[in-house]
Amino acid sequence: MTLLRVRNLRVSFATGDGTVNAVNGVDLDVEAGQSLAVVGESGSGKSQLMLAVMGLLARNGTAAGSVELESVELLGLDERELNRIRSRRIAMVFQDPMTALNPYLRVADQMTEGLVLHLGMARREALAESVRLLDAMEVPDARRQIAMYPHEFSGGMRQRVLIAMALSCRPRLLIADEPTTALDVTVQSRIMRILAEARAELGTAVVLVTHDVGIVAGGCEHMVVLYGGQVMESGPVDRVFAAPYHPYTEGLLNAVPRLDRDDSRLPSIPGDPPDMNRPPAGCPFAARCPRAVDRCRHELPGLLSRAPDRRVACHLPLDGPA
Amino acid sequence: MTLLFGRRMFREPLPPGTGDAPAGRSLWHDARARFVRNRAAVASLVVLLLVTLFALFGDFVAAWSNEEIDWSMLGSVAENGAPSLANGHWFGVDELGRDLFARTVQGTRISLMVGIVGALISVVVGTLYGATAGYFGGRLDGVMMRVVDVLMAIPYMFVLILFMVVFGRSILMLFIGIGLVSWLDMARIARGQTLNIKHREFVEAAVAIGVRPRRIILRHIVPNLLGVVIVYATLLVPSMIIYESFISFLGLGVQEPDTSWGALINDGASQMQYGTLWQLLFPLFFFVVTLFSLFFLGDGLRDALDPNDR
Amino acid sequence: MSEPLLRVRDLSVTFPVRGREGWPWARPRPLRAVRDVSFDLAAGESLGIVGESGSGKTTLARALIGTVPAAAGEARWQGEDLLRMPPAARHRHRRDIQMVFQDPLAALDPRMTAGEIIAEPLLVHEPRLARREVRARVAQMMERVGLLPNQVNRYPHEFSGGQCQRINIARALVVRPRLVVCDEPVSALDVSVQAQVINLLGDLGRDLGLALIFIAHDLAVVKHICDRILVFYLGRAMELGAARDVVREPRHPYTRALVAAAPIPDPAIERGRRTAVLEGDLPSPLAPPSGCVFRTRCPIARPSCAAAIPPMQDFGGGHLAACPHTGQAGHGEAPG
Numbered sequence: 018m019t020l021l022r023v024r025n026l027r028v029s030f031a032t033g034d035g036t037v038n039a040v041n042g043v044d045l046d047v048e049a050g051q052s053l054a055v056v057g058e059s060g061s062g063k064s065q066l067m068l069a070v071m072g073l074l075a076r077n078g079t080a081a082g083s084v085e086l087e088s089v090e091l092l093g094l095d096e097r098e099l100n101r102i103r104s105r106r107i108a109m110v111f112q113d114p115m116t117a118l119n120p121y122l123r124v125a126d127q128m129t130e131g132l133v134l135h136l137g138m139a140r141r142e143a144l145a146e147s148v149r150l151l152d153a154m155e156v157p158d159a160r161r162q163i164a165m166y167p168h169e170f171s172g173g174m175r176q177r178v179l180i181a182m183a184l185s186c187r188p189r190l191l192i193a194d195e196p197t198t199a200l201d202v203t204v205q206s207r208i209m210r211i212l213a214e215a216r217a218e219l220g221t222a223v224v225l226v227t228h229d230v231g232i233v234a235g236g237c238e239h240m241v242v243l244y245g246g247q248v249m250e251s252g253p254v255d256r257v258f259a260a261p262y263h264p265y266t267e268g269l270l271n272a273v274p275r276l277d278r279d280d281s282r283l284p285s286i287p288g289d290p291p292d293m294n295r296p297p298a299g300c301p302f303a304a305r306c307p308r309a310v311d312r313c314r315h316e317l318p319g320l321l322s323r324a325p326d327r328r329v330a331c332h333l334p335l336d337g338p339a
Numbered sequence: 340m341t342l343l344f345g346r347r348m349f350r351e352p353l354p355p356g357t358g359d360a361p362a363g364r365s366l367w368h369d370a371r372a373r374f375v376r377n378r379a380a381v382a383s384l385v386v387l388l389l390v391t392l393f394a395l396f397g398d399f400v401a402a403w404s405n406e407e408i409d410w411s412m413l414g415s416v417a418e419n420g421a422p423s424l425a426n427g428h429w430f431g432v433d434e435l436g437r438d439l440f441a442r443t444v445q446g447t448r449i450s451l452m453v454g455i456v457g458a459l460i461s462v463v464v465g466t467l468y469g470a471t472a473g474y475f476g477g478r479l480d481g482v483m484m485r486v487v488d489v490l491m492a493i494p495y496m497f498v499l500i501l502f503m504v505v506f507g508r509s510i511l512m513l514f515i516g517i518g519l520v521s522w523l524d525m526a527r528i529a530r531g532q533t534l535n536i537k538h539r540e541f542v543e544a545a546v547a548i549g550v551r552p553r554r555i556i557l558r559h560i561v562p563n564l565l566g567v568v569i570v571y572a573t574l575l576v577p578s579m580i581i582y583e584s585f586i587s588f589l590g591l592g593v594q595e596p597d598t599s600w601g602a603l604i605n606d607g608a609s610q611m612q613y614g615t616l617w618q619l620l621f622p623l624f625f626f627v628v629t630l631f632s633l634f635f636l637g638d639g640l641r642d643a644l645d646p647n648d649r
Numbered sequence: 650m651s652e653p654l655l656r657v658r659d660l661s662v663t664f665p666v667r668g669r670e671g672w673p674w675a676r677p678r679p680l681r682a683v684r685d686v687s688f689d690l691a692a693g694e695s696l697g698i699v700g701e702s703g704s705g706k707t708t709l710a711r712a713l714i715g716t717v718p719a720a721a722g723e724a725r726w727q728g729e730d731l732l733r734m735p736p737a738a739r740h741r742h743r744r745d746i747q748m749v750f751q752d753p754l755a756a757l758d759p760r761m762t763a764g765e766i767i768a769e770p771l772l773v774h775e776p777r778l779a780r781r782e783v784r785a786r787v788a789q790m791m792e793r794v795g796l797l798p799n800q801v802n803r804y805p806h807e808f809s810g811g812q813c814q815r816i817n818i819a820r821a822l823v824v825r826p827r828l829v830v831c832d833e834p835v836s837a838l839d840v841s842v843q844a845q846v847i848n849l850l851g852d853l854g855r856d857l858g859l860a861l862i863f864i865a866h867d868l869a870v871v872k873h874i875c876d877r878i879l880v881f882y883l884g885r886a887m888e889l890g891a892a893r894d895v896v897r898e899p900r901h902p903y904t905r906a907l908v909a910a911a912p913i914p915d916p917a918i919e920r921g922r923r924t925a926v927l928e929g930d931l932p933s934p935l936a937p938p939s940g941c942v943f944r945t946r947c948p949i950a951r952p953s954c955a956a957a958i959p960p961m962q963d964f965g966g967g968h969l970a971a972c973p974h975t976g977q978a979g980h981g982e983a984p985g
Contacts, residue, residue, distance in 0.1 A: 033373065033376070058839035058840060058841060058842075059810075059839055157929070171930040171931070172702075173930060174930065201701035201702055201866060201931075202701070202866065202867070202868075202907060202910040202911055202912075203701065203906055203907065203910045203926065203927045204930070205910065205912075206909075206910040206912070206926055207926045207927075210926065228839065228840055229840070229912070230840070230914045231911075231912030231913060231914045231919075232912050233914070234912060234913065234914045234915055234916045234918075234919040235912055235913075235916070235919035235920065235922075254916050255916045255917070258914070258915060258916050258917075259916075259917075268841060269840060269841055270914055272840055272841050272843065272844035273840060273844075273869075273914045274843075274844070274847065274867070274869040274870045274872070274873040275869055275913055275914065275915075276868060276869045276872060276896055276908065276911050276913060277913055277915075277918065279893075280873075281851075282848055282851070283844040283847055283848055283873065284844070285841070285842075285844030285845045285847075285848055286841040286842075286844070286845075287845070289809040289810075289811055289812065289842065290809070290839060290841070290842075292809075305841075362802045363762055363763075363802045363803030363804040363807050364803075364804065364807060365760070365762075365804050366759055366760060366804065366806070539755055540750045540751075540752055540755040540756040541755065541756050541757055541758045541759075543711075543716055543750070543756075544748065544750060544756045544757075544817075544820070545758075545769070546716050547714045547715070547716055547743070547747070547748045548743065548747070548769060548770045548773055548820070549740050549743035549744065549770070549773050549774060550769065550773050551773075554773075558758075558761075559758050562758075562760040563758070563759065563760060
């Protein structure tokens with residue numbers, strides 16, 4: 018069954034300089050227990066897309082379209098119902114682990130809060146459960162550490178606390194927005210492993226929002242590539258990496274410096290990501306695309322299925338003419 | 340010198356063949372756009388302009404001079420001195436039969452001057468002092484800021500009054516007194532902001548390039564302080580005006596025949612019992628309207644210049 | 650070998666850290682951000698410095714450009730010690746060593762236009778230059794880094810991140826330095842833009858004969874642009890060698906962990922790799938472990954590691970590592 022079903026989602030922000038369309042008609046499906054990577058650069062709309070799913074858009078933002086979680090429409094729900102669904106069904110982990118924790122409360126108090134509130138546990142019980150969760154996150158000496166304040170933890174440790182908190186109510190879906198970007202590589206691989214283990218054990222579907230295709234390769238089954246607020250390509254990670262259909266995906270994969278290769282020159286994508294204050298008329302990638310023709314600049318390509326499980330939005334995909 | 344040179348350098352046409360270089364949108368430009376959208380602030384600016392025009396050119400309009408005594412009014416101010424279009428006393432006359440319109444022009448002039456001079460001194464002295472202390476830090480900062488602390492610890496209203504009593508009451512004394520204290524707060528604010536700015540990377544970049552401290556302060560720190568400084572200065576003008584008014588209200592401020600809002604309000608208040616309410620209301624109106632406008636203006640400027648907006 | 654461009658010997662940087670407790674005049678505790686670092690840099694050579702956040706790599710860069718004072722050691726620039734130079738001479742040398750910063754937007758004064766920013770080093774170091782000449786040099790430099798000359802009057806916030814970094818690079822190069830220190834110049838940029846900037850720095854380094862010190866947390870980026878790599882951990886050098894050797898045959902267990910943890914954007918390789926994850930976190934630099942600073946997280950640590958600081962050992966071909974227990978065969982595995 019499809020756990021999360023997003024259809025034609027649009028997110029726009031009213032700013033002093035006019036309306037900014039951050040997300041322009043995105044479709045997304047997450048199956049139960051699946052791990053999906055949402056890959057995009059800054060300005061691709063990946064974070065706003067996820068905030069819209071969570072109902073956490075900034076006050077000047079509006080979402081239109083449809084977001085269904087287990088066949089329940091989330092857009093338009095009032096704050097109370099959303100609160101019940103958040104953390105019990107969907108949980109989110111953010112990029113900056115420090116700002117997501119209250120610096121004045123002990124970790125124990127913050128972790129047990131959700132358990133007491135949402136699952137109706139007694140405090141003692143909730144505390145034991147929290148310690149168990151931290152243990153599972155490989156936090157050493159969890160029983161003692163849990164009584165500390167967030168600033169006494171390292172960045173990697175805080176992120177583990179947040180993941181433990183997010184998983185404490187056994188959500189069906191965990192959205193992790195750049196969970197390792199602020200962390201060092203050695204810590205990053207550990208966080209990715211913890212996420213994978215949690216998924217295997219709890220059956221929680223994980224949506225990993227990231228700009229780093231490196232961690233996608235090791236940690237996800239499916240991927241969706243966003244650019245300029247639109248889906249460029251989607252499909253199973255193995256097949257997309259092996260043979261991308263969209264020129265942007267190909268450029269992105271090639272642009273990453275790799276330890277196992279010795280190219281003296283990185284194949285780079287010229288130009289800059291589009292300015293979402295003034296979105297281009299046709300394909301958002303047309304201005305930087307080596308294959309772009311006139312049609313690309315005027316006509317927005319639709320997201321079409323090209324192979325089982327794989328879709329691409331391009332007039333001239335890399336596997337042959339459209 | 341280098342300041343102006345640097346600013347102008349690229350306004351000249353480029354070498355031929357490179358096309359023209361459109362001017363960029365500076366942060367000031369953006370701030371102006373935001374400010375213009377704020378109706379209350381723009382209205383306040385207009386009001387302040389009108390008040391300033393009133394102070395500058397009121398004399399040319401007035402039917403009477405501020406020193407002339409209308410002898411026909413003397414003794415019957417309460418009955419005949421009320422505002423009237425017919426006899427040219429548009430705001431009425433004061434208890435000595437002088438034209439209140441002309442007196443208000445005169446008072447406005449002095450009050451505005453006090454506010455502007457105080458704010459100017461605080462902007463120039465306070466900003467440079469605070470920026471210097473904040474930028475160099477360490478012992479110099481310690482000494483400079485302790486000086487400010489000591490000056491602040493002196494109850495300066497008392498000192499100001501003492502000044503007036505010892506050296507006689509004059510506008511110059513008033514300016515000196517206000518100038519001595521007005522920059523203290525600004526120095527603290529500028530120093531605090533400088534501590535922030537000096538840890539930003541562009542200042543470190545300037546140090547790495549080899550830019551000298553004087554130029555870093557003038558070219559990199561002060562321009563980035565100005566937003567906060569301007570906002571604070573607009574809030575300082577009213578407080579300066581209030582201080583002056585308070586001193587004049589106590590009867591220690593400006594001396595006859597000069598006057599100020601405070602002095603006029605004082606006079607008006609003391610005459611209230613005779614039913615000559617206009618003597619209080621006209622100066623008070625200008626005073627209140629100006630202060631309100633300055634507060635709105637400061638608010639608008641803060642919103643427009645707020646760096647968090649970016 | 651003749652005198653290198655830059656010769657760093659036993660460089661240490663110490664910050665006084667004042668605790669919240671105690672009196673204001675209490676003696677501050679020393680934080681040894683960089684300890685006893687030595688390396689040579691030849692003209693035109695590029696050296697990568699890799700380490701995690703808190704490893705002191707940025708502090709090392711700042712000591713070299715002179716924005717933080719060094720506590721001990723020497724840094725000889727063509728034979729002259731930069732650290733003990735009279736201020737006037739130091740000022741002249743600032744021209745030779747320029748820096749590119751991590752956050753491209755934050756490193757640009759928001760109240761100045763691109764042209765003014767790029768011209769600033771020229772005004773400082775060549776004050777006698779005619780205005781026309783300054784403008785020509787700025788225009789030329791902008792073109793060289795891939796900016797349009799008609800963007801000269803724009804302000805930093807009107808540029809994208811990648812363009813801002815180009816302005817930073819132009820500012821660093823306009824006075825024709827011999828060495829450019831790049832502190833994480835691409836980590837704040839988008840992947841697709843990173844490659845542009847890495848290529849640009851590589852091209853400029855080669856074309857202008859620049860020496861580069863390239864600081865990054867990402868081993869792959871450094872390997873791409875640098876001839877040699879210095880691996881940093883908790884303020885100390887762990888390994889130094891040719892880029893290819895350090896990545897292919899890492900000698901130090903820490904370098905091995907770094908190589909193993911670096912993700913490779915290829916599911917076929919990535920799934921097959923069993924990454925050996927480091928235990929624990931970076932210890933506090935205020936109280937570093939005795940002996941080898943890495944021993945608390947090291948998979949091959951022995952009791953003897955706590956006793957003495959291991960010296961750099963030569964593994965041939967200028968490949969040095971500070972670990973006496975590392976065998977010839979790798980414990981981690983080199984990818985590819």
